[in-house]
Amino acid sequence: MAFSWKAAGLTYNRYLAIAARTVRRSLKEGPRLQAERRDLMDLKFAKWESGKQGEVKPLAAANAVAMASQAESK
Incomplete structure (x- = not known):
C-alpha cells in the first residue's frame, strides 16, 4: 500500500512540514504566533x-x- 505523500511525489520531511504548517495556521492568534516563531530556522x-x-x-x-x-x- 502506497502512502499518499509518496504518491503525491513528496518526501516524508516535506509532508511533515506541510502538516505542521497546517496545524500552526489553525491555532488561535496567541498560540499561533508562538508556534510560527518556532518554525523559523x-x-x-x-x-x-x-x-x-x-x-x-x-x-x-x-x-x-x-x-x-x-x-x-x-
Whole structure:
C-alpha cells in the first residue's frame, strides 16, 4: 500500500512540514504566533569535494531551486 505523500511525489520531511504548517495556521492568534516563531530556522550547507568546502548556501534557497526543477520535469 502506497502512502499518499509518496504518491503525491513528496518526501516524508516535506509532508511533515506541510502538516505542521497546517496545524500552526489553525491555532488561535496567541498560540499561533508562538508556534510560527518556532518554525523559523536558518540552516546552511556546503558541498565538500576533495577535502575542500564549497560555497555555503542557505538550505531554504536550495530547496526552492530543487522543488522548482522537480516541478518543471513533471
